[in-house]
Amino acid sequence: MQTITLQAIKAQEMTVRLGDQSVTLRIYQRTTGLYIDIGNDDLWIAQGVICINGNKLVRYSHLGFRGELFFADMKGSDDPTYDGLGDRFQLFYATAEEMSAAA
Numbered sequence: 001m002q003t004i005t006l007q008a009i010k011a012q013e014m015t016v017r018l019g020d021q022s023v024t025l026r027i028y029q030r031t032t033g034l035y036i037d038i039g040n041d042d043l044w045i046a047q048g049v050i051c052i053n054g055n056k057l058v059r060y061s062h063l064g065f066r067g068e069l070f071f072a073d074m075k076g077s078d079d080p081t082y083d084g085l086g087d088r089f090q091l092f093y094a095t096a097e098e099m100s101a102a103a
Helices: 096-102
Strands: 002-004 011-018 021-030 033-040 043-050 068-073 089-094
């Protein structure tokens, strides 16, 4: 499992290598919660996905993303907010094998 380094700011965009994929992430805070857009190899596969503690962010294999992304609250069970990113709220990438082993 890989931890993706985030900053405690309201909006950020980064490109990271996850397995053999080049993944672009946009993470941004709205009044209704924290949201993420996910791009895989220059194609946006998910946009406007609300970030909920422990929930899968990609979910669907037909999108072509190998593995899964999810947020975890390291100090409780709250949904993530921008001001705790990188500390309390961590973003993780797990391979398909890691996800099936955890099921």
